[in-house]
Amino acid sequence: MSEYAHPEALVDSSWVADHLNDANVRLIEADEDVLLYEVGHIPGAVKLDWHVDVQDPLSRDFLSKEGLEKLFAKWGISNDTTIVLYGDRNNWYAAYSYWLFTQYGHKNLVLLNGGRAKWEAEGRPYTKEVPHFEETTYHAEPADESIRAFRDQVFAGLKDENLRLVDVRSPQEYSGELLHMVNYPQEGAQRAGHIPGAKNIPWAVTANADGTFKTVAELRDIYAAKDVTPDKNVISYCRIGERSAHTWFVLTRLLGYENVRNYDGSWTEWGSLVRSPIER
Incomplete structure (x- = not known):
C-alpha cells in the first residue's frame, strides 16, 4: 500500500x-x-x-x-x-x-x-x-465543508470547463434505464438520468475481487480515460453520497487529487429538483 x-x-x-x-x-x-x-x-x-x-x-x-x-x-x-x-x-x-x-x-x-x-x-x-x-x-x-458540494455549486459548475462531474452509479442508473434501485426506496427520485456532462465511472471498478483497492497505475488509467485528472476540480455523486464518498477517498487518499468534493445530495436531490437539467 x-x-x-x-x-x-x-x-x-x-x-x-x-x-x-x-x-x-x-x-x-x-x-x-x-x-x-x-x-x-x-x-x-x-x-x-x-x-x-x-x-x-x-x-x-x-x-x-x-x-x-x-x-x-x-x-x-x-x-x-x-x-x-x-x-x-x-x-x-x-x-x-x-x-x-x-x-x-x-x-x-x-x-x-x-x-x-x-x-x-x-x-x-x-x-x-x-x-x-x-x-x-x-x-x-x-x-470543513470544502470537501462537500451542494446543489448550487453543481449548477455553477455546469459552466466550468475545468470541472469534472463523476457519476459513480451503475451504467443503468447513469443512462436513465433504471430509475429506482431495488430495496432502496428512500433513495428515489422523480426523474432518471445523469447531470449534464457527468462522466460515468462506477465506484466498484476501483476495487479488486477481494474488496481491496486496485493499484495506483490501474486507478490512474481508470480516471484518465474519462479525462478526470489531478489538475481538474472534481465533484463525485451517486444517489445519497455513500458510493461517491468511496470515490472521493480513492481520488484524494490513494491518488492524491487535491480538489475533490462529494455531492451528498446526489441524484436523490438532483433528480427531483424543479427544472434541474438532466441528460440520458
Whole structure:
C-alpha cells in the first residue's frame, strides 16, 4: 500500500489483528446492511448505523459538531484515537464515515483495506459481544465543508470547463434505464438520468475481487480515460453520497487529487429538483 499518495489512510487485516487490544485504536463497523453487526463483528468494534447515528433528526443533513462529540465520547474516542473504519459493500459506508469525520477534523482515520469481506475470507475471528468503553471528552472542529458540494455549486459548475462531474452509479442508473434501485426506496427520485456532462465511472471498478483497492497505475488509467485528472476540480455523486464518498477517498487518499468534493445530495436531490437539467 506504500505506493498510494496517502498510504497512512489504509491498514490491512494483519495490522487490525495485531491491534485488537490497543486502547488507542477504535474499530467502527459501518454497513449498508445494518443487521450484519449483530450477526458478528470484529472484536472490539462498535456499530455505526448511518440511518440513525449521524443524521440530523429534522433537517436533511448530518449530525452537528456537538452531536459528533457526544457520539465519539460515548464510544470512548479521544482526539488522538486511531479510528479504523470498515464495513460491507467494499467499504461503502466506511468511506462515507471517513469523509464525514474528516470534515470534523479527526486526524487519525484509516480504512481497513478490503473491509468486512477480506476479514471474513481470511477466517479471522468475529464476536457478537458488544463492547462498552469509559466515556471520554471529545472536541471536534467546526465542519470543513470544502470537501462537500451542494446543489448550487453543481449548477455553477455546469459552466466550468475545468470541472469534472463523476457519476459513480451503475451504467443503468447513469443512462436513465433504471430509475429506482431495488430495496432502496428512500433513495428515489422523480426523474432518471445523469447531470449534464457527468462522466460515468462506477465506484466498484476501483476495487479488486477481494474488496481491496486496485493499484495506483490501474486507478490512474481508470480516471484518465474519462479525462478526470489531478489538475481538474472534481465533484463525485451517486444517489445519497455513500458510493461517491468511496470515490472521493480513492481520488484524494490513494491518488492524491487535491480538489475533490462529494455531492451528498446526489441524484436523490438532483433528480427531483424543479427544472434541474438532466441528460440520458
